Amino acid sequence: MSNSSKNLKKIQDSLVWRYRAEKAFRWCGIVAVTLGLLAVLALFLDIIFKGKGAFSATYMQLEVTYDQELLEIDNFADQKQLIVADWGALYKSALRAEFPDVRKRADKRKLYALVSNGAGYDLRERLLANPRLLGQSESVWLLADDDIDTYFKGWLDGDPYTARLVDNQVEWLQQLITTQRMELRFNANFFNRGDSREPEQAGIRGAMIGSMLTLVLTLILSFPIGIAAAIYLEEFAPKNRWTEFIEVNINNLAAVPSIIFGLLGLAIFINFFHIPRSIPVIGGLVLAVMTLPTIIITSRAAITSVPPSIREAALGMGASRNQMVLHHVLPLALPGMLTGAIIGMARALGETAPLLMIGMVAFIADIPGGFTDPATVLPVQIFLWADSPERAFIEKTSAAIMVLLSFLILMNISAVWLRKRLERRW
Amino acid sequence: MQASNVFFLLMGLATLGFYLGRGRSLALAKDLRGIRDLHSLPNYYGYYTALWCGLPALLLLCIWVVADGSVLTGVVMESLPSAELPSDSVEYTLLANKISNLSIGVLPSAGQPDFLLDAAQQLRYLTQLSSWIMAVAVLALAMVGLIWGRAAVSANFRARQRVEKVVQYALFACACLAIFTTLGIVLSVLFESLQFFKSVPVADFVLGLDWSPQTAIRADQVGSSGSFGAVPLFAGTLLVSVVAMFIAVPIGLMSAIYLAEYANRSVRAYAKPALEILAGIPTVVYGFFAALTVAPYIRDVGEGWGLSVSSESALAAGAVMGVMIIPFISSLADDVISAVPQAMRDGSLAMGATHSETIRRVVIPAALPGIVAGIMLAVSRAIGETMIVVMASGMAANLTFNPLDSVTTVTVQIVTLLTGDQEFDSPKTLAAFALGLMLFIVTLILNIVALQVVKRFREQYE
Incomplete structure (x- = not known):
């Protein structure tokens, strides 16, 4: 046999395992992509399954009598009476009337725990809206306590969670369930209220408004400055060491861990400039500093994508460099810049770590009304709830995550849409 | 007024x-x-x-x-x-x-x-x-x-020239803000760290093996003199990052290779954005996922095998962090792999190499500097990642390399030291800034080196 045919034989023999290796390598790739996609799926399914319950809340129907004696109210104009009145007594007496055999103090306390302790204020709102009810009685759907909510939702799924209830309470609840006086309703509180220590009364309105105020400030600060910096670097900057230094700085800042920006905010903005903690102003400042490099980088990319012929045409018609940039390059690059800004804002909306440093992690029940009111933001609210020991907060946390994610998805979709719609291919 | x-x-x-x-x-x-x-x-x-x-x-x-x-x-x-x-x-x-x-x-x-x-x-x-x-x-x-x-x-x-000059100066000032930000970071972190190093020697901080930052409130208090040896924190950070890299590098790299070299257009069009969703998810969501789903799951599985797994194991935090970093590595690797000239692939295929051989022997070696730089950037991100470890890993500083144990990281300690009540000149608060300085220096070095490598890599094939 000649040398070459021996080689051919060798090659042909090796082909079997070479093809096998080829196949295995390809499969590795498929497995990797699948694993990544599975992770996405697992994350979303987990959050949705945990959080879907939070959009409904358990209510129970009780016959409430607006007893004038009990409330000690005779004049609705008297603010003091309204403040002093024991509104909780209304639902407590309604519960006692519903379960007259409950006598012992400890049992009564357990009985009162069926209803959310915020229900008194709901009754107050009802009465103030309709003062003729005073002295009358009506049947009202009252918000149940979070443990009852957990129990009832579990019961509906055939697996009630009773670890936080005593036997009596379960008995009472079963009584209410059999008379069809417990039901799930849309949880409007979740979207209309601020934070609360009681899971059933806690809502994300405060955090949403806080996030909005913070983001508005971030956008106002970082977008114009980012664009200005990008224009300078792309169109005007001389090629020298200083420009290079600026560029290196920007690229590095984009990769600095976000928590470092929190340290910057704490040391410079709070301790040096004495800006108060916990307000959207400081949050907006820190997030603006953090997103600025990202916006500069995307804006520069948008400016470079404008073809030089546009610039030459403008200059050829006698425009100055400023006119060329402001009248021609900037309008053409703006869609790309906007896309970058939206993506930067989406990142700022999801950011948590630096805000922990500047006191936006405080418990704030009121809905902020302005840039200088104490506020928290959605991701920090999620962090706070995730840390709470109450079981009912797990569901709230997941629901808040769903809200946050839908905002992010909305922003990203609009960025993609904007790019498709406005961006021109040259 | x-x-x-x-x-x-x-x-x-x-x-x-x-x-x-x-x-x-x-x-x-x-x-x-x-x-x-x-x-x-x-x-x-x-x-x-x-x-x-x-x-x-x-x-x-x-x-x-x-x-x-x-x-x-x-x-x-x-x-x-x-x-x-x-x-x-x-x-x-x-x-x-x-x-x-x-x-x-x-x-x-x-x-x-x-x-x-x-x-x-x-x-x-x-x-x-x-x-x-x-x-x-x-x-x-x-x-x-x-x-x-x-x-x-x-x-x-000449009004136009005057106005344009002002506009130019304004633009220049905006560009210089980036430098002021860096300067602000360096000064704030450095200044507080120097104060910290006045009370705790640098060597004790960098080489000490014991971390318990509780300082005495009263002079006669027992057992809380506060020791600031940061080695357990560095070890913990390293452990979590290594676990994350073990997950992110193979999956990220292989999916980048598959999507860039094998997948047809339609698969690529859907799989790539779907993977990039992972990059857009806020870290606090990953933290929640790690703390409430992954960590209990890992603990249960571990107990099924008779292992004792902490419910705040480094494995859980690291695994979820790895998932977070997958798209980061895959998109960077995708960029560099796509930048390798087609002629190199064609040459290899023409010599009779199979597709996978071409990738392993030609494309990957050619793209290696870029890939390594991408991994370095990913490491820097893993080290600086905060929310996942704050929510899913522990507070106690254990010096261990067992991923089933609970460890604490630099970022966790910064957060715990700086949230809540604080007096600004106690070593406890200042320690957070010293940790921040370490974090800044390490990530800065990683970033600068990686960006330089990427830049050189691009120039090589342009």
């Missing part, structure tokens, strides 16, 4: 200035042969006048607002009876705060000593006076600027 009102008035004046300047240039043009005899377009004369009107006044306003408070407090403190003036700087600041709180009514005046009430009264008076003087001064300066700017308008005046 409030600063914001002054600001709006100033903007109004500047707008007026614009119209006055433009109007004057148009009036000048009428006497000549129309605006073609002016040097610049009429709007530029308007802008020029508006800038003269607004800019110096705005500068004055800013300086006034910044300096106002401390100057006035200084004046009031000077006027206090010298017997009441504390010598200690901390006491001094406290007293100054008290007076300013009294003057704005945050602190009720009942039961305060008379000299404080007098000082608060004086401060209130001075603040009011100062705000009126500020309004008058700023608006007067604006008027002067307006008149000056308008007077300069003439047919031969």
